[in-house]
Amino acid sequence: MDAREALQQLEREHQALLQFVYLAPVGLVQVRSDGEIVMVNPTAAQLLMPLSRDGTLDNLFTALREVAPDLQDLLDTGTPASGVVCDGRQLPVQIGQGTRSEARLLSFSLIRIDTEHCMVLLQDVTEQVRREHRLRQQEAWLGAILSGVTDYALVTLDPGGGVVEWNDSIQRISGFSPEAVHGQTLALFYPPDSITPERVLDHLREADQSGCSLDEGWRARADGTRYWGSMLITPLRPAGGGRTADAAYCLILRDLSDHRDTAVEVRQAAVCDYLTGIHNRRAFFEAAERETRRVKQRPRPLSVVLFDADHFKRINDSLGHPAGDAVLCHIASTLRASFREVDVVARIGGEEFAVLLPSTDLQGAHTVAERFCRKLAASPASTAAGEVVCTVSAGIATMADCGGDLNTLMQRADQALYAAKAAGRNRVCGLAPELPDESLASP
Numbered sequence: 001m002d003a004r005e006a007l008q009q010l011e012r013e014h015q016a017l018l019q020f021v022y023l024a025p026v027g028l029v030q031v032r033s034d035g036e037i038v039m040v041n042p043t044a045a046q047l048l049m050p051l052s053r054d055g056t057l058d059n060l061f062t063a064l065r066e067v068a069p070d071l072q073d074l075l076d077t078g079t080p081a082s083g084v085v086c087d088g089r090q091l092p093v094q095i096g097q098g099t100r101s102e103a104r105l106l107s108f109s110l111i112r113i114d115t116e117h118c119m120v121l122l123q124d125v126t127e128q129v130r131r132e133h134r135l136r137q138q139e140a141w142l143g144a145i146l147s148g149v150t151d152y153a154l155v156t157l158d159p160g161g162g163v164v165e166w167n168d169s170i171q172r173i174s175g176f177s178p179e180a181v182h183g184q185t186l187a188l189f190y191p192p193d194s195i196t197p198e199r200v201l202d203h204l205r206e207a208d209q210s211g212c213s214l215d216e217g218w219r220a221r222a223d224g225t226r227y228w229g230s231m232l233i234t235p236l237r238p239a240g241g242g243r244t245a246d247a248a249y250c251l252i253l254r255d256l257s258d259h260r261d262t263a264v265e266v267r268q269a270a271v272c273d274y275l276t277g278i279h280n281r282r283a284f285f286e287a288a289e290r291e292t293r294r295v296k297q298r299p300r301p302l303s304v305v306l307f308d309a310d311h312f313k314r315i316n317d318s319l320g321h322p323a324g325d326a327v328l329c330h331i332a333s334t335l336r337a338s339f340r341e342v343d344v345v346a347r348i349g350g351e352e353f354a355v356l357l358p359s360t361d362l363q364g365a366h367t368v369a370e371r372f373c374r375k376l377a378a379s380p381a382s383t384a385a386g387e388v389v390c391t392v393s394a395g396i397a398t399m400a401d402c403g404g405d406l407n408t409l410m411q412r413a414d415q416a417l418y419a420a421k422a423a424g425r426n427r428v429c430g431l432a433p434e435l436p437d438e439s440l441a442s443p
């Protein structure tokens with residue numbers, strides 16, 4: 001490369017450097033040691049101009065006199081011949097006037113290049129400082145909550161509902177040691193059989209879609225005892241959206257046993273059958289509609305069994321209404337004891353019961369319904385009029401045959417129940433969609 005080419009190369013590099021200085025998103029100012037501004041890029045001009053009293057930007061020390069009166073002294077005394085004079089000093093400035101005046105925070109760095117020249121870096125760090133402040137405040141609040149709350153347990157869940165982190169209250173509320181909780185899913189806090197793996201994911205999806213998922217009901221402690229609790233799940237979204245790799249949800253578990261106030265009791269009364277204490281018709285259909293929606297969102301088996309007491313009128317007529325009531329209570333408690341906790345067991349009419357079986361296909365429903373019929377027939381009800389043997393007929397239907405329609409599901413179960421009665425009672429019937437008559441009947 002000859003001298004001319006070298007010069008051209010140098011010129012190009014100089015132009016590139018100038019271009020960088022002008023386009024840089026930070027304010028850059030070249031000043032002489034007396035503060036005279038030699039060069040100022042657009043970002044710096046934008047930040048400094050509102051500080052200028054007379055609308056000119058000739059001298060940096062004059063422009064910053066009110067917010068940093070010591071700058072000149074700082075440069076004059078005790079600074080090295082070259083190097084950093086001050087780094088990231090925060091200058092509170094007031095931009096604008098009157099009601100439109102706004103407090104901003106500038107970060108100011110001064111670097112001495114040689115005895116004559118200095119470079120200044122300026123940045124508006126108002127938002128960044130506010131964010132850091134908010135973050136510190138949130139950390140302080142969270143710290144206070146985590147160490148202060150006694151009747152809440154806070155748990156962090158991974159995207160699959162697995163427990164990642166927890167606060168100390170977990171042991172106090174659930175009785176589970178941290179070691180026992182680690183690696184488990186939130187199903188650990190429910191009584192056995194009262195939540196399916198699909199339902200765990202439903203809660204997480206609901207939290208994603210609606211911002212939170214709240215589930216109130218019976219929870220289980222490590223020693224098997226139960227407590228009435230609430231579980232609130234909210235997604236943890238890092239600033240800027242997206243998801244963190246491991247911590248995806250925050251779960252707040254609360255023991256409401258001491259708060260079983262009227263509101264809770266009223267809520268429970270609204271969903272319970274007054275005679276038998278199991279779910280009532282309204283609760284059954286609310287749960288069935290909820291489950292139908294879930295099935296539509298994420299296909300999975302769902303079945304229903306309708307039970308109807310056999311020749312119940314005879315019991316009433318021969319032994320009296322109170323004995324009939326006792327038999328209904330016996331059927332209800334036997335139902336409750338025979339099905340999983342996640343199954344919704346309800347009395348939906350006088351002597352008619354329904355059980356909703358999430359994640360259960362027709363064959364599974366048939367097996368459990370039949371088992372129940374046998375169990376009931378073998379366990380007489382104790383009534384004031386003596387022991388009474390009672391049986392039920394059952395009709396089963398599954399959602400896979402009903403195109404996701406709850407009415408169709410209930411109608412098919414009803415038809416199957418009718419078939420079971422017609423076939424002699426004390427039996428289970430299911431109607432396969434392609435067959436007009438009873439198919440899964442069992443004597």
Ligand SMILES: Nc1nc2c(ncn2[C@@H]2O[C@H](COP(=O)(O)OP(=O)(O)OP(=O)(O)O)[C@@H](O)[C@H]2O)c(=O)[nH]1
Binds near residue numbers: 311
């Ligand atoms: N004790 C009592 N009886 C009830 C209650 N609700 C409905 N019943 C009675 O249940 C009986 C139902 O009779 P039916 O519908 O004829 O049916 P069934 O005698 O069970 O005969 P099948 O269903 O054909 O086997 C009626 O006598 C109702 O009065 C209740 O809460 N308590």
